[in-house]
Amino acid sequence: TGTTRPQRLLRAVQERATRGDSESVIAAIDHFCRHQEWAMNVGDEKGFILDSVVSEVSPQTALELGTYCGYSTVRIARLLPPGGHLITLEFNPNYAAVARQVIAWAGLEDMVQVVEGASGDWIPHLREHFGIESFDFVFLDHWKELYLPDIKLLEECGLLRKGTVLLADNVVCPGTPDYLEYVRKSQSYESHYFGSHLEYTRAEDGLEKSVYLG
Numbered sequence: 155t156g157t158t159r160p161q162r163l164l165r166a167v168q169e170r171a172t173r174g175d176s177e178s179v180i181a182a183i184d185h186f187c188r189h190q191e192w193a194m195n196v197g198d199e200k201g202f203i204l205d206s207v208v209s210e211v212s213p214q215t216a217l218e219l220g221t222y223c224g225y226s227t228v229r230i231a232r233l234l235p236p237g238g239h240l241i242t243l244e245f246n247p248n249y250a251a252v253a254r255q256v257i258a259w260a261g262l263e264d265m266v267q268v269v270e271g272a273s274g275d276w277i278p279h280l281r282e283h284f285g286i287e288s289f290d291f292v293f294l295d296h297w298k299e300l301y302l303p304d305i306k307l308l309e310e311c312g313l314l315r316k317g318t319v320l321l322a323d324n325v326v327c328p329g330t331p332d333y334l335e336y337v338r339k340s341q342s343y344e345s346h347y348f349g350s351h352l353e354y355t356r357a358e359d360g361l362e363k364s365v366y367l368g
């Protein structure tokens with residue numbers, strides 16, 4: 155019994171961050187992961203790259219695959235333009251429960267919808283369920299072997315449009331070789347690799363930004 159790591163991360167947020175202050179929530183999680191317990195958030199170094207891509211796209215509609223504790227959810231949502239909305243899919247109900255509370259502590263619950271379930275089950279229903287025409291931005295951070303099948307599903311469901319920006323975490327560590335090969339070889343994508351490091355470590359990792367060309 156006892157607490158789980160996501161629950162201890164949430165407690166660190168509630169003890170260290172100021173309600174409604176998303177920057178303090180991000181800082182509290184980074185502090186917890188650097189000084190207490192490592193956790194698989196995108197982290198501050200790759201998070202800075204995520205911020206720059208989100209700011210550049212300024213998405214009205216954004217999708218995140220893999221919420222975990224909501225760290226990247228908060229990083230994305232705090233940068234959305236007025237009217238912007240983020241849907242985040244999480245398979246693990248315990249992660250989703252913690253993420254909802256982290257997102258609420260940051261005061262961003264009005265811009266974010268946490269959806270529980272398997273990404274492959276939900277993607278075909280996003281249009282009818284949420285009235286989404288297509289996504290301006292997609293952040294991939296869930297199970298690494300699902301990146302490729304899920305973007306193929308997004309294509310098939312017509313949820314990508316000319317110019318949709320995909321940003322994928324962990325393309326080096328743990329690695330997503332089949333996804334990387336696909337987006338780098340496909341005529342339908344223009345891809346660029348941003349080298350960085352695995353969150354809170356010196357191990358190599360990076361983000362792949364891929365623009366869908368239709």
Ligand SMILES: O=C(NCCNC(=O)c1cc(-c2ccc(F)cc2)cc(O)c1O)c1cc(O)ncn1
Nearest residue numbers: 194195196220245246295296297298323324327328
């Ligand atoms: O594991 C589930 N999701 C996280 C996906 N994300 C990752 O696996 C991930 C892993 C790592 C990582 C890197 C090095 C290492 F030594 C250990 C882990 C880093 C990251 O930045 C990630 O994003 C999961 C479980 C479950 O029960 N249900 C639904 N999802």
Ligand SMILES: [Mg+2]
Nearest residue numbers: 196295323324
């Ligand atoms: Mg990750």
